[in-house]
Amino acid sequence: MNELARVVEALLFLSAEPVSLDRLADACESSEGEVVESLARLREHYAEGYRGVVLREVAGGFTLSTDPVAEHAARRLLAKPRTPPLTPAQAECLAIVAYLQPVSRPEIARVRGVASESAVGTLLERGMIEESGRSRFGAVLYRTTELFQKLFGLEALDSLPDVAQFDPSPGEEQELRERLLKAGEARSQS
């Protein structure tokens, strides 16, 4: 490993947040091209499946993390639970913010059909969403954070899958429609 690669490795080790290419280049007083080369070398060293630590590209930057192979032992050593799972309400609010951002609380409530204060509050507390200005009527708007990208292993926001893939299939849609109109009809005849 050359000196630049060693320095880049040390910076990623120290930094709590993913570090972008330009910040790495700036800190190392090198060109981005040189840093890219060093990262390639590091990537060889940290190739997944060989080491306990892996090099990852998330939230618009580079970072080191443990390989899941160590998860069981890490839980024993640190006595710290892994990221607690989301409740269904939190997951729905997060999905709405992730895909419709920036989005206000009333808009979230409209999609879910139910007020969503507590779930939104928890997501704010957990740092997965944050404020992003105000709507025309003064309502606070929300968007996802870098931590969200980090926790979900997303390189960037646009690496979320296309939301259309979550739509019910035309067959399911048809079925839903028929049931809406006919669910009661059968009952009224029986």
Place this chain on the structure above:
Amino acid sequence: MNELARVVEALLFLSAEPVSLDRLADACESSEGEVVESLARLREHYAEGYRGVVLREVAGGFTLSTDPVAEHAARRLLAKPRTPPLTPAQAECLAIVAYLQPVSRPEIARVRGVASESAVGTLLERGMIEESGRSRFGAVLYRTTELFQKLFGLEALDSLPDVAQFDPSPGEEQELRERLLKAGEARSQS
């Protein structure tokens, strides 16, 4: 590297403090002998002078730390003030502290009409505001820092821009603090 060595590497990576042999063995559910062997393997990988991170044996056990080769770059990356664009929430909180200081967190929340923990936390973390005693009700008070003045190019605190030019109703005679609190209350009710 075998799986045990990978797991040991991951554990050392995660721990801020040195980890003793017996804690490593316990977390990995292995014998101390096996862990010693894994550490020997890791030591080959982290031989000093080849990597940015080195494996050290110190008083309390084993730890990973950065090689001095990265010191200069680490200062440039991490001791350099982080100055991403302020989010609207951060800008509002910072403006409130700048103009009303010293000011408590509950007051900031009242002026904004929403809880403001996360934005205030970020400003503290970035060193733009700091604690400045407590109010008579025991709430922590905040003021801006010297770093704030440098980042905004302000020679002194009284060189903040005159609010009058941004005031939507400049005729009002009441004190700025009272007016901000009144507007905030109206916002949180709308």
Place this chain on the structure above:
Amino acid sequence: MSVGASLDLEMDLEVFQGPFDLLLTLVLREEVDLLELQLADVVLAYIDHLDRAGELDLEAATEFLVLIAALLELKSRLMLPGEDGEGLDLEPGEAADELLARMLEYRRYKSAAAFLEQRLLAESGFRYRAAPLPRELRRASLDLAEPVYDPLSLGAAIGGLLRAPPRLELDHLATPRVSLEGRLAHVRSLLGRLGSFSFDKAVEGADRVTEAVTLFALLELYKAGEAEWDQREPFGPITVRAGSNPDRGEG
């Protein structure tokens, strides 16, 4: 997939007695007048039902909430007065379309939520280091600080915070300053001049009441076939065009 049918909820209301899913169908086919249905009673019946069941079926509960919210929205739209005193009638098919659209939109985000839950679980084995920085790197160094922020942004933020939202006064409702005729004329003139425009353009600089009345005006023009509009995504921009067919059928 189930709609209502899974609820198995018996209603005993002033205007209707029977299972909830039958009520839903009758409402959609306009055999029960939504205006005469006390939705609060439906909600109370549902709460009783939950009490008796003794446990909360989350799946069925969210389904119910989405349905009742959609019914509320339909009903509130029926209650808005039209220019000639008539309600904004929805064909039974259209009402079902509305409900269906709401259900589909909700299902989209419910599936996306399931994806996120999975993803979080799969990612949770990748742990990041959270050790504090070595002491010498902890404080941001003043020597490395350069002016990067504009002080005027602070003044602007305070200015924004001094702006209180306009108070909602009841006198405004008694003597509306915005007339439907006025907004109709405004929208017609935009249509005539531009052919197509965005809703935002039609209400540029307008207050909340004017926005609402402009929306009514558009609904009227839509009904008369004078205008059409589309909105690609929820909360996205609304584009208004001149209508081509005064007897606009299925869209």
